[in-house]
Amino acid sequence: xxxxxxxxxxxxxxxxxxxxxxxxxxxxxxxxxxxxxxxxxxxxxxxxxxxxxxxxxxxxxxxxxxxxxxxxxxxxxxxxxxxxxxxxxxxxxxxxxxxxxxxxxxxxxxxxxxxxxxxxxxxxxxxxxxxxxxxxxxxxxxxxxxxxxxxxxxxxxxxxxxxxxxxxxxxxxxxxxxxxxxxxxxxxxxxxxxxxxxxxxxxxxxxxxxxxxxxxxxxxxxxxxxxxxxxxxxxxxxxxxxxxxxxxxxxxxxxxxxxxxxxxxxxxxxxxxxxxxxxxxxxxxxxxxxxxxxxxxxxxxxxxxxxxxxx
Amino acid sequence: xxxxxxxxxxxxxxxxxxxxxxxxxxxxxxxxxxxxxxxxxxxxxxxxxxxxxxxxxxxxxxxxxxxxxxxxxxxxxxxxxxxxxxxxxxxxxxxxxxxxxxxxxxxxxxxxxxxxxxxxxxxxxxxxxxxxxxxxxxxxxxxxxxxxxxxxxxxxxxxxxxxxxxxxxxxxxxxxxxxxxxxxxxxxxxxxxxxxxxx
Amino acid sequence: xxxxxxxxxxxxxxxxxxxxxxxxxxxxxxxxxxxxxxxxxxxxxxxxxxxxxxxxxxxxxxxxxxxxxxxxxxxxxxxxxxxxxxxxxxxxxxxxxxxxxxxxxxxxxxxxxxxxxxxxxxxxxxxxxxxxxxxxxxxxxxxxxxxxxxxxxxxxxxxxxxxxxxxxxxxxxxxxxxxxxxxxxx
Numbered sequence: 001x002x003x004x005x006x007x008x009x010x011x012x013x014x015x016x017x018x019x020x021x022x023x024x025x026x027x028x029x030x031x032x033x034x035x036x037x038x039x040x041x042x043x044x045x046x047x048x049x050x051x052x053x054x055x056x057x058x059x060x061x062x063x064x065x066x067x068x069x070x071x072x073x074x075x076x077x078x079x080x081x082x083x084x085x086x087x088x089x090x091x092x093x094x095x096x097x098x099x100x101x102x103x104x105x106x107x108x109x110x111x112x113x114x115x116x117x118x119x120x121x122x123x124x125x126x127x128x129x130x131x132x133x134x135x136x137x138x139x140x141x142x143x144x145x146x147x148x149x150x151x152x153x154x155x156x157x158x159x160x161x162x163x164x165x166x167x168x169x170x171x172x173x174x175x176x177x178x179x180x181x182x183x184x185x186x187x188x189x190x191x192x193x194x195x196x197x198x199x200x201x202x203x204x205x206x207x208x209x210x211x212x213x214x215x216x217x218x219x220x221x222x223x224x225x226x227x228x229x230x231x232x233x234x235x236x237x238x239x240x241x242x243x244x245x246x247x248x249x250x251x252x253x254x255x256x257x258x259x260x261x262x263x264x265x266x267x268x269x270x271x272x273x274x275x276x277x278x279x280x281x282x283x284x285x286x287x288x289x290x291x292x293x294x295x296x297x298x299x300x301x302x303x304x305x306x307x308x309x310x311x
Numbered sequence: 312x313x314x315x316x317x318x319x320x321x322x323x324x325x326x327x328x329x330x331x332x333x334x335x336x337x338x339x340x341x342x343x344x345x346x347x348x349x350x351x352x353x354x355x356x357x358x359x360x361x362x363x364x365x366x367x368x369x370x371x372x373x374x375x376x377x378x379x380x381x382x383x384x385x386x387x388x389x390x391x392x393x394x395x396x397x398x399x400x401x402x403x404x405x406x407x408x409x410x411x412x413x414x415x416x417x418x419x420x421x422x423x424x425x426x427x428x429x430x431x432x433x434x435x436x437x438x439x440x441x442x443x444x445x446x447x448x449x450x451x452x453x454x455x456x457x458x459x460x461x462x463x464x465x466x467x468x469x470x471x472x473x474x475x476x477x478x479x480x481x482x483x484x485x486x487x488x489x490x491x492x493x494x495x496x497x498x499x500x501x502x503x504x505x506x507x508x509x510x
Numbered sequence: 511x512x513x514x515x516x517x518x519x520x521x522x523x524x525x526x527x528x529x530x531x532x533x534x535x536x537x538x539x540x541x542x543x544x545x546x547x548x549x550x551x552x553x554x555x556x557x558x559x560x561x562x563x564x565x566x567x568x569x570x571x572x573x574x575x576x577x578x579x580x581x582x583x584x585x586x587x588x589x590x591x592x593x594x595x596x597x598x599x600x601x602x603x604x605x606x607x608x609x610x611x612x613x614x615x616x617x618x619x620x621x622x623x624x625x626x627x628x629x630x631x632x633x634x635x636x637x638x639x640x641x642x643x644x645x646x647x648x649x650x651x652x653x654x655x656x657x658x659x660x661x662x663x664x665x666x667x668x669x670x671x672x673x674x675x676x677x678x679x680x681x682x683x684x685x686x687x688x689x690x691x692x693x694x695x696x
Contacts (some may be wrong), residue, residue: 027416027417028415029414030411030412030413031345031413032409032410033409033410033411035407035408035410080413115479116479117481120480121485140476140489158488176469194492212500254455332626332627333626333687336628336629340631340636341656344636344640346551346554346555347554348551349554349558349567349571353568353571353572356572357572358539361576410564412634
């Protein structure tokens with residue numbers, strides 16, 4: 001159990017970006033700002049497709065029938081002239097194409113230019129109708145989603161996906177990219193590899209697959225409908241506030257199942273698996289987790305006893 | 312006759328102090344306001360007026376007037392395009408606005424902080440795995456050992472791919488973070504494999 | 511970036527002289543271009559923030575630079591060249607929008623917003639907040655607090671009283687604290 005605490009603190013530290021030794025340096029920042037609005041009257045017949053590369057993508061739902069876009073193409077270098085030249089290597093598309101609103105960025109580095117000297121980064125700040133169909137692809141950057149209630153699909157590698165106040169349908173595919181969610185109450189399908197995932201106040205219907213990662217789930221009694229987790233070589237922790245808010249169907253295969261004292265009578269062992277089936281009186285949302293080769297923890301979460309130092 | 316004294320609100324000093332602090336923060340940020348770039352064709356417009364050249368009205372405000380461009384401005388403009396290739400501002404599309412802002416930033420760098428290639432212990436462990444399985448030990452036939460070894464191969468391929476990105480973009484923070492993540496994954500899987508082989 | 515005959519580090523006085531040298535028209539034009547390049551960003555930033563309109567700001571800058579070159583002979587080096595140019599640009603910007611100072615009533619903020627500003631406040635964040643201020647109060651704030659004009663001059667430029675100029679600065683600071691205060695998302 002102590003091990004899990006250490007991990008939670010570590011993961012929080014990593015997610016907060018705490019890393020090794022740092023030096024301060026003054027750099028010249030040249031930012032090309034592209035602003036545009038595109039009509040998207042009902043938000044339903046058009047799909048908003050963001051194809052980002054090395055970008056931070058912030059998408060927020062709003063109550064208007066337009067997509068508001070502010071794309072910042074940034075080049076940073078100690079020499080302003082270098083940053084000015086290399087900011088031109090950013091490419092982008094912001095356009096409506098029939099039923100698709102296409103927003104994308106990329107880089108074209110002239111061969112004669114040799115190795116890139118500046119730090120290049122794109123930052124999307126996008127507001128979309130909150131019930132819109134949204135697809136986001138990104139690599140090596142963060143994706144922030146807030147106040148969305150439509151159908152959202154995020155596919156990314158590396159970087160981190162942050163989610164706040166989401167409803168509707170949500171599909172996440174991550175490789176090497178971490179996920180942190182707060183008040184996500186959706187029909188969620190998540191497939192993650194080598195990702196650290198924290199979902200706080202999780203509600204809705206959830207199907208999560210994780211391989212080689214960490215998965216911490218704080219289910220919300222008020223909004224949770226169902227949870228099915230299939231994990232492999234993942235450290236899984238389920239952290240309800242009250243044990244009796246949910247019913248549990250937990251299986252740990254070739255690994256250990258850690259549980260609170262109150263459920264020990266409901267624990268069984270079968271071949272190479274440990275099982276915990278516990279249903280409190282009344283109909284409660286069912287949390288089903290199968291974990292193979294990675295420890296599975298069920299522990300009560302109260303704000304005072306877990307030093308979850310993130311933010 | 313002395314009028315009585317009154318005690319002000321006990322929080323008054325905190326409020327005053329917060330206000331002084333806020334003003335200082337604001338003044339500091341004022342010094343750091345970003346700079347903006349005017350329209351790329353502005354010089355041509357100014358020059359056209361100075362030469363009293365014919366002024367052509369085109370479109371809405373975006374390029375309010377465009378003079379007959381003298382050979383000199385033309386040459387300079389051509390030079391600019393060659394030198395920078397990015398002064399096509401505000402001309403991409405009617406409803407797209409492009410501005411360029413300049414600012415200075417203090418960044419925390421991790422200088423040459425590319426993750427150190429394989430710590431000594433990890434390398435030792437990897438050598439151990441190779442040696443161990445070269446001897447055809449039965450434990451190496453276990454599916455989970457196979458699985459972990461193929462993961463290691465996958466991670467090495469991933470590291471090579473990331474290496475190419477770093478060669479192109481330099482050691483930029485997002486890529487360095489990705490590299491660190493791969494290193495720790497690799498170390499973790501290696502450790503797990505060694506434990507498994509020794510069991 | 512620019513390979514011009516006028517050396518980029520030319521002194522202000524020499525640059526002004528070259529800009530006025532009608533006997534060498536091509537050198538004169540190069541000097542004017544150098545002056546333009548030297549000041550365009552700073553001037554555009556001031557004017558753009560003031561007008562909050564990209565096209566109008568470019569128009570003001572165009573007219574402003576033409577005025578600068580036509581009147582440069584009258585520059586007496588009593589202030590810096592930059593300050594002299596800036597005043598021309600500001601007046602051009604104010605001319606762009608005749609109905610510029612539409613002042614907000616001062617009582618729209620019934621209580622003092624929290625005074626705390628995040629230490630991490632960046633120039634960019636402040637820029638966004640300034641650009642969202644109401645026109646008149648933004649103009650006063652920019653001229654008095656960012657550009658450093660005394661209230662007497664601000665008042666004269668905007669055709670308002672000195673007292674109004676001062677109270678509008680306080681109003682702007684209050685609004686900025688409200689917009690940028692801890693916990694407020696822009």
